[in-house]
Amino acid sequence: GKGKCFSCHKTNRKSIGPSITEIIKVYTEKDGDLIAFLKQEQDPIVDPENYAVMKSNFSLLKTFSDQELTALVTYMQQISKN
DSSP states (O other): TTHHHHHTTSSSSSSSSHHHHHHHHHHHHHTTOHHHHHHHOOOOSSGGGGGGHTTTHHHHHHHHHOOOOOOHHHHHHEEEEE
């Protein structure tokens, strides 16, 4: 897709970054705002030590509209249920 997130994030296992399932689990448990994180308005709460790697990809995320970010998070939540 647009952000090529799957290069670093797999559905159910850690790769370069945490799995999508783990991201959704932690953000749900801690009542985190994933969209705020993706917009760089909030610090990471999953694998903060890998933030430097992710930070280089934020230029791509800046091209996402609010609607696209919401759709991305909804997609992540849906595939985490499977």
